[in-house]
Amino acid sequence: MMPYILSAIGILIVVVVFTNIKFVQQSKAYVIARMGAFRTVWTVGPHFKIPFFDRVVKIVSLKEQVVDFPPQPVITKDNVTMQIDTVLYFQITDPKLYTYGVEQPMSAIENLSVTTMRNIIGDMDLEQTLTSRDIINSRMRSLLDEATDPWGIKVNRVEVKNIMPPPDIQNAMEKQMKADREKRELVLRAEGQRQSQILMAEGEKQAAILRADAAKQAKIMEAEALKTAKILEAEAQAEAIMKVQQATADAIRLINEAEPGEGVLKIKALEAFQAAANGKATKIIIPSEIQGLAGLCASAKGILDGVEPKGNEQA
Numbered sequence: 623m624m625p626y627i628l629s630a631i632g633i634l635i636v637v638v639v640f641t642n643i644k645f646v647q648q649s650k651a652y653v654i655a656r657m658g659a660f661r662t663v664w665t666v667g668p669h670f671k672i673p674f675f676d677r678v679v680k681i682v683s684l685k686e687q688v689v690d691f692p693p694q695p696v697i698t699k700d701n702v703t704m705q706i707d708t709v710l711y712f713q714i715t716d717p718k719l720y721t722y723g724v725e726q727p728m729s730a731i732e733n734l735s736v737t738t739m740r741n742i743i744g745d746m747d748l749e750q751t752l753t754s755r756d757i758i759n760s761r762m763r764s765l766l767d768e769a770t771d772p773w774g775i776k777v778n779r780v781e782v783k784n785i786m787p788p789p790d791i792q793n794a795m796e797k798q799m800k801a802d803r804e805k806r807e808l809v810l811r812a813e814g815q816r817q818s819q820i821l822m823a824e825g826e827k828q829a830a831i832l833r834a835d836a837a838k839q840a841k842i843m844e845a846e847a848l849k850t851a852k853i854l855e856a857e858a859q860a861e862a863i864m865k866v867q868q869a870t871a872d873a874i875r876l877i878n879e880a881e882p883g884e885g886v887l888k889i890k891a892l893e894a895f896q897a898a899a900n901g902k903a904t905k906i907i908i909p910s911e912i913q914g915l916a917g918l919c920a921s922a923k924g925i926l927d928g929v930e931p932k933g934n935e936q937a
Contacts (some may be wrong), residue, residue: 642671643710644678651717653680659919663717682717686778689728693786694736705786708762713771719774727773731766735780739849748787755782839921 645650645668652664656676671678693707710731714720724730742761743751751758759780767777787795 638673642644642673644669644671651682651684652678653682653717653721655679660722668837674803679709680717680721682714682720684714684717686711686713689731690783691732691735693784694739695738696743698743698746698748698751702748702791703788704748704751704791705784706739706743707783708735708739709780709781709783710766710777713778715776716774716775719772723773727775730773731770734769734823735762735766738762738769748791752785752787759784842902907919 644652644664646664646666650666652669654661654664654671654676656672660679661676689710689712695703696706697703714729720727739758739762740760745752746872759782762780763777766780774818786936823865852886
């Protein structure tokens with residue numbers, strides 16, 4: 623009989639020992655109390671709990687947690703009642719304070735966030751409330767983090783999820799937004815027309831400048847062409863004069879080489895005189911040599927004229 627009792631006691635001791643071995647998981651913390659008083663906090667790893675003396679008071683998650691609070695009525699500085707709901711991100715940093723610091727921590731955080739939000743919104747008017755979400759979030763996070771520090775809670779972030787003004791305020795806001803959009807549309811349209819007119823004027827200005835420049839270039843090219851033509855004409859005349867002078871010089875040279883007599887020279891002078899007399903000159907100076915030659919020609923002509931009648935008479 624005795625061996626059975628001892629075996630049963632041994633099995634019971636083994637079962638008790640194994641049931642009091644605890645393995646704490648990652649991101650978990652066990653708050654342990656011994657005989658009703660706080661003993662320690664178990665972190666990740668195996669731990670042994672003394673039977674009948676130690677007790678796991680609370681299993682705390684060390685992960686970041688999210689709490690979505692329901693919408694709460696708040697009153698702005700200009701006496702507008704609206705509904706605002708928030709989202710709170712927090713993390714437990716001290717399991718002992720979280721367990722023994724406050725009764726029902728989630729309810730305490732919710733009430734604290736509501737009162738804090740009402741205090742902040744009470745110092746703002748409607749327009750500031752709708753346009754200052756970042757300010758509301760930062761102030762709430764700062765105040766809640768400071769208030770929950772004795773509870774072992776770290777508030778990481780607070781976000782205003784939704785702001786719901788009364789229906790009449792929403793209608794007025796929608797009308798104002800519509801009017802603002804129409805105003806912006808008119809302004810943009812007028813600005814577009816102004817830019818279009820400016821661009822058209824700039825285009826006409828550039829076109830006029832280009833036309834004037836083209837006319838200027840055409841006149842310059844025409845002047846250059848006329849100048850070139852005159853230069854070529856002058857060069858042609860100069861070349862013609864040079865050729866005439868060269869021909870005259872060659873003729874004189876040939877005459878000099880032929881050694882003409884005085885009679886030939888007088889006859890050439892007479893031919894030149896006749897060519898000059900055929901012109902439009904009103905006064906002609908005749909050299910003495912040509913006068914003598916002219917007289918000789920006249921005498922010869924008279925003799926021939928006197929001889930010719932006699933011949934007629936003999937006939």
